[in-house]
Amino acid sequence: MTNTEPNTLNTDTFHTGFVAIIGRPNVGKSTLMNALIGQKVSITSKKAQTTRHRINGVLTQDNTQYIFVDTPGFQTKHGGALNRVLNRNVSQALGEVDAVVWVIEAMKFTSQDEAVLKILPESTPVILVVNKVDELERKNDLLPFVQKVAAKFNFKEIIPVSAKKGIQTQVLLEQIKPLLPENPPFFDEDDITDRPTRFLATEIVREKIFRLSGDEVPYGCTVTIELFEEEGNLYRIAAAIIVEREAHKGMIIGKDGERLKRISSEARQDMEKLFGCKVFLEVWVKVRSGWGDSEASLRSLGYE
Numbered sequence: 001m002t003n004t005e006p007n008t009l010n011t012d013t014f015h016t017g018f019v020a021i022i023g024r025p026n027v028g029k030s031t032l033m034n035a036l037i038g039q040k041v042s043i044t045s046k047k048a049q050t051t052r053h054r055i056n057g058v059l060t061q062d063n064t065q066y067i068f069v070d071t072p073g074f075q076t077k078h079g080g081a082l083n084r085v086l087n088r089n090v091s092q093a094l095g096e097v098d099a100v101v102w103v104i105e106a107m108k109f110t111s112q113d114e115a116v117l118k119i120l121p122e123s124t125p126v127i128l129v130v131n132k133v134d135e136l137e138r139k140n141d142l143l144p145f146v147q148k149v150a151a152k153f154n155f156k157e158i159i160p161v162s163a164k165k166g167i168q169t170q171v172l173l174e175q176i177k178p179l180l181p182e183n184p185p186f187f188d189e190d191d192i193t194d195r196p197t198r199f200l201a202t203e204i205v206r207e208k209i210f211r212l213s214g215d216e217v218p219y220g221c222t223v224t225i226e227l228f229e230e231e232g233n234l235y236r237i238a239a240a241i242i243v244e245r246e247a248h249k250g251m252i253i254g255k256d257g258e259r260l261k262r263i264s265s266e267a268r269q270d271m272e273k274l275f276g277c278k279v280f281l282e283v284w285v286k287v288r289s290g291w292g293d294s295e296a297s298l299r300s301l302g303y304e
């Protein structure tokens with residue numbers, strides 16, 4: 001294929017892909033993400049276990065777009081069958097991204113790290129990041145530590161970094177780059193705050209539905225943003241919760257509309273915290289019978 005138009009973005013050679021940053025608590029995942037993106041990115045409630053992936057940040061550099069996601073729901077604390085099932089789901093979700101970055105701390109390998117090791121995907125390349133190298137007292141200790149961990153899995157690359165000091169973070173990006181598939185950019189370069197903001201808004205509403213509806217949450221329920229306007233320091237957002245059946249509507253609305261009110265009010269508070277501005281949020285419930293089967297409906301909801 002030839003590109004006859006000079007000076008236009010040649011999307012043939014553009015690479016865009018999803019990168020999951022995982023690791024036990026406190027290893028420095030958020031710090032690393034912020035160092036890679038080069039700006040502070042707020043993250044929605046850590047309680048959310050409602051999606052397989054949540055977009056944390058997007059970086060567009062040269063001809064590459066990195067979409068960093070995390071995979072909520074990973075459990076290292078307790079054993080048990082439920083956690084095994086949850087973690088199996090996490091493992092499957094990790095199989096769906098293009099690259100996994102597993103963060104550990106230099107000189108510290110705990111039982112929680114062992115638990116993460118067990119869910120590393122076989123089919124997705126995994127880069128091991130050994131973080132906090134700035135804290136090393138004796139640099140010579142690092143190599144034997146890294147060799148020990150390296151023997152545990154077939155890592156694509158192993159990169160010692162300091163997320164805090166920004167040491168080797170560009171090297172990490174260079175190593176991720178060839179792992180991302182040829183794709184046009186999914187986000188506009190200067191759109192990092194806008195479309196993901198809309199997306200995050202739907203995720204926040206979804207999280208509230210899941211959290212406040214418990215086991216009753218209707219199968220196939222989804223959220224779309226019907227209006228998203230910025231007016232100075234105010235976001236005017238209208239979100240529709242779409243359910244498959246009339247009977248499902250009641251589950252979301254609750255007795256005397258109480259549940260929908262709470263969904264709406266808690267979602268608004270989270271949005272204000274996350275977006276750092278006032279939010280005027282309207283939420284309603286719509287029935288779209290059989291939407292899950294209809295291609296046009298799926299497209300209108302942003303699924304291709």
Ligand SMILES: Nc1nc2c(ncn2[C@@H]2O[C@H](COP(=O)(O)OP(=O)(O)OP(=O)(O)O)[C@@H](O)[C@H]2O)c(=O)[nH]1
Binds near residue numbers: 031132163
């Ligand atoms: N010295 C040093 N400290 C770091 C580095 N990266 C992160 N930290 C510190 O480690 C602590 C945890 O960092 P976070 O980025 O919150 O870790 P996390 O993995 O996102 O933690 P969770 O949100 O609990 O999963 C913070 O106090 C960071 O400042 C590093 O490269 N060097």
